[in-house]
Amino acid sequence: MAHEHHHEEVKNIKVAFFLNLFFTLFEIVGGFFTNSMAILSDAVHDLGDCLSLGLAWYFQKVSSKGSDSSYSYGYKRFSLMGAVINSIVLVVGSIFILTAAIPRIFHPEETHVAGMFFLAIVGVLVNGLAFIRLKKGSSLNEKVVSLHFLEDVLGWVAILVGAVIMHFFDVPVIDSLLSVGIAFFVLFNVYKNIKQTLHIILQGIPADIDIEEISHQIHEFKGIEDIHDLHVWSVDGNYNILTVHVVLNTLLEKDKITELKGKIRNALKQKGIQHATIEFETKDERCDFEDGCN
Secondary structure, eight states: OHHHHHHHHHHHHHHHHHHHHHHHHHHHHHHHHHTOHHHHHHHHHHHHHHHHHHHHHHHHHHHTSOOOSSOTTOSTTHHHHHHHHHHHHHHHHHHHHHHHHHHHHHSOOOOOHHHHHHHHHHHHHHHHHHHHHHHTOOSHHHHHHHHHHHHHHHHHHHHHHHHHHHHHSOOTHHHHHHHHHHHHHHHHHHHHHHHHHHHHHTTOOOTTOOHHHHHHHHHHSTTEEEEEEEEEEESSSSSEEEEEEEEESSOOOHHHHHHHHHHHHHHHHHTTOSEEEEEEEETTOOOOOTTOOO
């Protein structure tokens, strides 16, 4: 069943990828045909979606590989590479659009309004259907992909509204303003994504983990004098790792240590820690780290 679900998930990413690829090409051609910077700007947005889906698809395959002699933690972190590559492409694309769109605010050019209107209707319908289909999906991945389509629907609605206004009033500058708006929206999303990605790469404490609470919880176990060297980080934003040194009141028998370790591990699992390394010490044992144990 799980395998079937995974297969379905990959199939959804595949469909979303090809749909976005088709739309990116559709928008590039449509953008030149209608002389619309807003549509070209949305093409960059779609290219980003396309890339992120393609890379997610590729890195999902790579990241499922276990650990080996090159990467002892396995390949989960490779998925972050996708986010970094995608961000770079989107920044370059958005800057390219802005350098073309900003001068056009001051020297507006006529656009083919009927063509823009037609493209926007197609865009809203196709992306809307894709969003509705994926929104029903149960996995987090499907929900994330469905949000790509929701953003696309909103982008096309903005272009649709712009085309209607330009049809009734002679304000060609709306096209350039829409284009700049879409480009800044894309850059804002890049900023949010790269901030999250860098936090993981720099081994920050995962946002959903409260390290004070974890420390307090370990202290609560019977027979524990103190803890130090508590570190928590995430491999890819989902798989969290913890290491800790636990100081015991008295020297315990081996089976008691195993039992205590099991209890601590279970408590940590409840808190979202998938992988814990726990080292036990006694009060009179000196910790060997040169820079102290804190």
